[in-house]
Amino acid sequence: MSELDEMIRESLRAQVAMAPPLTAPADRAISAARRIRQRHAITSLWAGVIVLALAGGAVAVMRDGWLGHHPVTAATQSPTEALGPSPSPTAQPSTAATTARFDRLVLPDPTDLVTADGRTIPLTDLDGPVGQAHRVVDGWLITTPTSLWLVSADATKHKLLQPLDGLAVAPDRVHLAWRASDRLYIGHLNGTTLTPDQSTPAPARGAPIAYTGSAVVLGYSLTGGGIDHHDVWVPARGNYSPSWDKTQDVVAVYQPAPDGTLYGVANIPAAGKHPCLAVFDPLNDLRVTQTACGPQITIDPTGLVSPDGQWLAAWSAVGTVSPPDGAKVSPPGYGTVLVRLDTVFTNPVVSQTFTAGTVAGWLNANTLLIQPNGGPLVLAHVGDSTLTPISGLPAKVRVIP
Amino acid sequence: VGRDPTVERDFREFVGNRSGALQRTAYLLTGDWSTAEDLVRTTLMKTYLAWRRAGGLAAAEVYARKVMVNAAASRWRRHRRGERPAWQLLDTVSVEGAEWLLERDAIWAVIRSLPAGQRAVVVLRCYENLTEAQTAALLGVSPGTVKRQASRAMHALRQRLSGPSVPLLQAVQR
Numbered sequence: 119m120s121e122l123d124e125m126i127r128e129s130l131r132a133q134v135a136m137a138p139p140l141t142a143p144a145d146r147a148i149s150a151a152r153r154i155r156q157r158h159a160i161t162s163l164w165a166g167v168i169v170l171a172l173a174g175g176a177v178a179v180m181r182d183g184w185l186g187h188h189p190v191t192a193a194t195q196s197p198t199e200a201l202g203p204s205p206s207p208t209a210q211p212s213t214a215a216t217t218a219r220f221d222r223l224v225l226p227d228p229t230d231l232v233t234a235d236g237r238t239i240p241l242t243d244l245d246g247p248v249g250q251a252h253r254v255v256d257g258w259l260i261t262t263p264t265s266l267w268l269v270s271a272d273a274t275k276h277k278l279l280q281p282l283d284g285l286a287v288a289p290d291r292v293h294l295a296w297r298a299s300d301r302l303y304i305g306h307l308n309g310t311t312l313t314p315d316q317s318t319p320a321p322a323r324g325a326p327i328a329y330t331g332s333a334v335v336l337g338y339s340l341t342g343g344g345i346d347h348h349d350v351w352v353p354a355r356g357n358y359s360p361s362w363d364k365t366q367d368v369v370a371v372y373q374p375a376p377d378g379t380l381y382g383v384a385n386i387p388a389a390g391k392h393p394c395l396a397v398f399d400p401l402n403d404l405r406v407t408q409t410a411c412g413p414q415i416t417i418d419p420t421g422l423v424s425p426d427g428q429w430l431a432a433w434s435a436v437g438t439v440s441p442p443d444g445a446k447v448s449p450p451g452y453g454t455v456l457v458r459l460d461t462v463f464t465n466p467v468v469s470q471t472f473t474a475g476t477v478a479g480w481l482n483a484n485t486l487l488i489q490p491n492g493g494p495l496v497l498a499h500v501g502d503s504t505l506t507p508i509s510g511l512p513a514k515v516r517v518i519p
Numbered sequence: 520v521g522r523d524p525t526v527e528r529d530f531r532e533f534v535g536n537r538s539g540a541l542q543r544t545a546y547l548l549t550g551d552w553s554t555a556e557d558l559v560r561t562t563l564m565k566t567y568l569a570w571r572r573a574g575g576l577a578a579a580e581v582y583a584r585k586v587m588v589n590a591a592a593s594r595w596r597r598h599r600r601g602e603r604p605a606w607q608l609l610d611t612v613s614v615e616g617a618e619w620l621l622e623r624d625a626i627w628a629v630i631r632s633l634p635a636g637q638r639a640v641v642v643l644r645c646y647e648n649l650t651e652a653q654t655a656a657l658l659g660v661s662p663g664t665v666k667r668q669a670s671r672a673m674h675a676l677r678q679r680l681s682g683p684s685v686p687l688l689q690a691v692q693r
Contacts, residue, residue: 126630126641133547137543144563150560154564154568155568
């Protein structure tokens with residue numbers, strides 16, 4: 119040991135020689151932990167469709183980025199033709215489809231995939247409860263706790279991967295990033311075949327949570343209460359290299375917008391205690407490149423970018439609640455807000471507020487589904503405060519983005 | 520965790536035995552007793568929430584230290600813009616009076632000014648007496664990274680303590 123080492127040690131010891139007493143640290147920690155758990159329970163309840171506990175214990179993760187232009191017959195706007203796959207001989211008509219037409223999972227058990235064109239495809243023969251679900255060119259990607267499946271347009275099922283420890287789908291719906299055991303992969307879909315393009319050793323923890331097409335965002339939860347650590351793998355630069363310590367201000371990362379822009383939530387020291395809406399640079403350790411902060415931007419770390427990339431719908435504090443027609447309201451002060459992404463970073467205001475529940479998914483560039491507290495799903499439209507309840511749907515429905 | 524009495528009993532035992540040590544390390548990582556207390560509180564809360572998953576009493580210390588180091592780094596990044604660089608404080612240090620106290624405080628001031636990663640390495644290696652491998656495991660980085668961080672920290676210490684106010688350290692550098 120050098121003399122400098124010893125001097126450092128002595129200096130450090132001297133600094134902590136007179137530590138003030140801690141006040142009931144165990145009691146305070148336990149109380150705080152219980153408050154956190156209660157808050158998470160309430161958040162989970164209100165998040166409803168966004169994070170939904172499936173029967174069988176799997177955690178379902180809502181993904182954004184709705185691709186289709188599926189009509190919803192309850193909507194006041196003119197419906198267009200659905201883009202769902204053509205009916206197969208094995209598919210059965212769904213009564214729910216008569217009132218709402220979009221790809222969806224009906225939960226919890228048995229879990230059915232109900233297509234936009236009204237067919238019901240049972241998912242009970244997969245090897246576990248359904249986790250993620252994504253619309254892709256030739257059908258739907260479905261994850262179970264251990265595997266990745268492709269449910270083709272003709273309702274046949276193909277197991278693409280096993281094991282699977284995390285999946286993210288690029289905005290083009292063709293390129294995927296996943297973790298399998300101790301490696302990370304990127305690859306692409308071609309029909310019913312998934313071809314790995316590149317792989318790298320994976321960190322001890324963390325799995326893909328978003329894929330821009332050029333960068334794979336990794337996330338893991340240290341506390342079990344949601345993803346609280348983020349990192350990035352840029353395949354074009356070779357193997358993954360840890361940078362968890364460079365992304366400490368990242369609070370949440372949303373699914374990439376259709377053009378690959380990565381929005382999310384970040385702690386900005388200069389902005390005070392409330393986190394800000396942010397644009398991250400995925401090629402530079404999620405460096406914040408733009409922020410929108412202010413009293414009207416209190417974005418919760420859940421949010422869905424509209425299919426055209428123009429809007430962000432997020433659960434947020436919304437101020438005074440006035441019950442909309444036909445729908446129950448959220449707890450006072452919370453609801454769904456719309457933020458216009460092409461102007462919010464120069465004019466940080468909320469464009470529209472819906473005082474009912476949490477956003478469940480975008481059906482097209484102008485229409486989204488909102489899940490009120492305990493009531494039926496309602497349709498909401500950009501530029502229109504009217505909420506239209508949808509009848510005929512079971513209580514637990516998850517929109518497939 | 521729920522209200523499992525076994526978990527709560529073990530957690531209280533852990534806190535009773537180790538909270539003081541955690542608090543001291545937290546202070547060395549943050550440089551402020553109030554912030555250190557906040558850090559300990561957050562660390563203990565997260566440790567309690569993850570008690571079973573982290574491995575219970577046997578693994579609590581390692582888990583808590585990891586949480587604390589990560590949280591300290593996060594806090595440092597949030598607040599670094601508002602911190603006054605310690606090397607500026609060195610300009611006010613005088614060679615008059617108790618020379619060792621000045622040098623000791625000068626060392627501490629420089630350590631406080633280090634980036635979070637370097638500061639953590641110095642604290643864990645010099646105060647906690649952890650090996651390079653143990654420090655690497657705790658920080659979630661490679662031993663090579665720890666070595667680099669330690670080297671940079673020592674370089675910074677030597678550079679910043681080379682002024683006329685700390686003659687003893689000048690001798691140490693040789």
